[in-house]
Amino acid sequence: MFGDEERKEVNEVLETGILMRYGFDGARKGRWKAKELEEAINNKFGSKHAQLVCNGTAALTTALATLGIGYGDEVIMPSFTFVASFEAVLSVGAVPVLVDIDDTLTLSPDAVRDAITDKTKCVMPVHMCGSMADMEALQAICKEHKLLLIEDACQSIGASYKGKYLGTIGDAGAFSFDFVKTMTCAEGGVVMTNNADVYTKSDGYSDHGHDHKGVDRGADLHPFIGYNYRISELHAAVGLAQIKKLDKFLEIQKRNHAALKVMLSDVPGVSFRRIPDPQGDSCTFLSWFLPSEEDARAVVSELKAKNILAGNFYWFDNNWHYIRKWDHLKQSITLNALHPQLKQTVLHHANKNFAASDSVMSRCISTLINLSWTEQQLKEKGQALAAAIKTVMVKEAV
Ligand SMILES: Cc1ncc(COP(=O)(O)O)c(C=O)c1O
Numbered sequence: 001m002f003g004d005e006e007r008k009e010v011n012e013v014l015e016t017g018i019l020m021r022y023g024f025d026g027a028r029k030g031r032w033k034a035k036e037l038e039e040a041i042n043n044k045f046g047s048k049h050a051q052l053v054c055n056g057t058a059a060l061t062t063a064l065a066t067l068g069i070g071y072g073d074e075v076i077m078p079s080f081t082f083v084a085s086f087e088a089v090l091s092v093g094a095v096p097v098l099v100d101i102d103d104t105l106t107l108s109p110d111a112v113r114d115a116i117t118d119k120t121k122c123v124m125p126v127h128m129c130g131s132m133a134d135m136e137a138l139q140a141i142c143k144e145h146k147l148l149l150i151e152d153a154c155q156s157i158g159a160s161y162k163g164k165y166l167g168t169i170g171d172a173g174a175f176s177f178d179f180v181k182t183m184t185c186a187e188g189g190v191v192m193t194n195n196a197d198v199y200t201k202s203d204g205y206s207d208h209g210h211d212h213k214g215v216d217r218g219a220d221l222h223p224f225i226g227y228n229y230r231i232s233e234l235h236a237a238v239g240l241a242q243i244k245k246l247d248k249f250l251e252i253q254k255r256n257h258a259a260l261k262v263m264l265s266d267v268p269g270v271s272f273r274r275i276p277d278p279q280g281d282s283c284t285f286l287s288w289f290l291p292s293e294e295d296a297r298a299v300v301s302e303l304k305a306k307n308i309l310a311g312n313f314y315w316f317d318n319n320w321h322y323i324r325k326w327d328h329l330k331q332s333i334t335l336n337a338l339h340p341q342l343k344q345t346v347l348h349h350a351n352k353n354f355a356a357s358d359s360v361m362s363r364c365i366s367t368l369i370n371l372s373w374t375e376q377q378l379k380e381k382g383q384a385l386a387a388a389i390k391t392v393m394v395k396e397a398v
Contacts, residue, residue, distance in 0.1 A: 001245065001371060009033065009237035018367055019233050020206065023217045034236035037141075038190070040243045045165040047173075047192035052205045052236060056154040056176025058229035060088035063150050063172035065124070066191075066201035069094050070340075073121035078107045079151075079323040079357040080315065081126040084176075085152050086329060090338075094121070095345045098323055100356040103274045105287060105364065106133035108356070109253040122148040127156035127166045129366050130182075130253075130284030133142070133277045134198050135161045135169055142170075150174070156188070159248045159282035165278075167192050168335055176200045177239055182253070183246050187241035206230060234260035242247035249371060250282060256369045256378055263382035264288060269295060273364070285313075285366040290389075293362035295396060300365070302388045313367045316361045323354055324361070365370030 012031055018024045021252045022032035034052050041050040053059050069075060073094040077085055077102045085098040099115045102108040105126045123142055125133035142149045143300055149170030151188070154164045155174050167173030172195070175181075177188035191202045201224075205334070209226030210217065264270050273287035290296045296314065303309040327333075330350045332343050367385065 001249070003310060005237050005241035005244065009241045010234055010388050013233045014242070018068065020237050021233050022212065023215070023235065025215055031233070033233045033240055034231055035241065036133055037236045037240045039351065040240065041190055041192065044243060045168050045192060047165075047168045049192070049200060049202075051191045051200075051202035051206060051237075053189045053229040053233040054235075055178060055229075056152075056174055056189040056229050057084040057088055057208065058182075059154075059174035059176070059191045060124075060152060061091050061152070062202050062229060063193075063198070064088055064092045064094065064335055065176055066198045066205055067122070067148050067150065067171055071342075072116060072119060074345075076107075076112050076115050076120060077124040078126050078128075079354050080105060080128060080321060080361060081152065081328075082154070082321055083326065084154070085124065085126055089124070090334075090346070090387065093339075093342065095335055095342065095349065095393070097349050098352070098354075100354060101360060102356070103289075103360055103389045104134060105129060105131070105360070107138065107272055108135055109137035109141060111356070112138065114295065116141075116145055116147075120145070120147060121148055124150045125170075126152040126154075127159060129273075129287055130156050130159055130282040130297040130369075131273065131275050131287075132143065132161045132166055132277060132280060136236050136276075140167070154181070155284065156282055158246055160280035162280070166337065167196070171239055172198055173196060176240075177235075182249055182282060183239065183242040185231065185235040185242070188235045188239055188343070204217050206274050218259050223386045225348070227298075239355075242254050251371050252371050253283040256287050256371075256373055257281070259378055260367065260382050261384075263386050265377075267386050267389045267393070268397075270389060275337060282370055287364055287366040289360075289363045290365070290393075291363070295392065296363050296365060298392045298396065299389050302392050303385070306384065308388065311370065311381075311387070313368070314365045315364060316358075320330070322361055323350070323357065324352065343385050372385045 018028040036052040046246045071093040090095040099111040151173035153167035154176035172193040175184040205226040206229040209222040210220040
């Protein structure tokens with residue numbers, strides 16, 4: 001949802017001509033959109049520090065690097081996520097150790113325990129589709145084994161667990177503000193942390209290692225090697241307008257989600273994703289299960305036949321989100337050579353048995369909650385969806 005608010009913020013940047021977030025102090029006439037958005041993020045989500053970067057993938061990479069995760073380290077992460085989560089782990093030279101999810105659609109704490117070795121350095125839950133992992137169980141595991149906890153909260157902006165916003169609970173957390181997220185900068189991301197050292201390092205790492213201590217960029221020191229993951233002032237300006245609307249977006253999502261859930265609740269065979277803290281669900285999706293893979297596939301076919309499949313996601317067949325279709329990872333296809341030992345461990349972990357995840361994902365369909373639905377559209381969509389599922393379930397019962 002865009003409007004005059006976004007246009008006003010972007011125009012303020014264009015008027016000064018200073019599109020970069022650092023430097024040019026005089027010419028920018030006091031306009032610091034990225035800094036303002038970082039402050040707004042801390043105020044809204046309760047993090048002590050926020051470092052904006054150019055996207056969610058860069059935010060995860062920065063969080064991993066600034067927490068010292070690199071060569072030889074293992075990062076335990078779920079089999080259901082977006083490819084970006086393992087890309088970030090690989091990009092710092094660490095090993096993505098994929099493990100099973102459970103009916104929360106996020107990391108199974110038992111699978112995490114089973115995967116811990118003396119090389120494990122970090123657990124990275126991914127709060128998929130607007131809702132949360134079982135953070136209490138994962139925090140206990142990390143404490144017991146002295147592991148770092150990084151939250152990939154890219155898909156769960158505004159969701160919380162027991163009163164704390166997702167992304168602010170672990171040692172660091174990341175949001176994505178790409179175009180399909182609850183609030184967007186067009187492209188953008190943020191690292192949130194309560195650790196001042198991680199923040200200072202994130203600030204430098206995402207800008208070529210600059211220490212940002214003076215007003216002359218050319219005279220900055222470089223205490224370590226960094227990269228360019230900067231966000232632009234134009235992108236931050238869009239985000240600044242969007243964060244002011246976030247509560248409204250969440251309210252609409254929650255209302256539409258609750259109404260749709262009621263409509264699907266009495267459909268035979270339908271059950272719902274387990275949410276560790278239902279009050280904290282940001283409600284970007286309603287994720288539901290059917291009794292078997294055959295039922296789920298039959299429902300997908302019925303939705304297609306009725307021309308109402310759009311907005312309903314069968315992740316089991318999706319190329320981006322689930323291990324089953326990540327052939328490039330399973331074959332470890334990279335453009336540049338990986339260290340042979342890293343390649344061997346990547347191959348091992350990507351080709352394990354994920355039967356427990358398959359049994360969840362093969363039965364799961366997620367319905368996207370749209371902000372722009374009218375009450376009438378929501379009613380019609382819910383009724384058509386429920387009718388299609390009923391048709392299949394009645395046929396199966398015969
Ligand atoms: C779970 C998850 N992690 C990371 C990312 C990466 O975010 P970006 O697209 O901003 O790089 C995404 C984006 O869709 C995501 O869904």
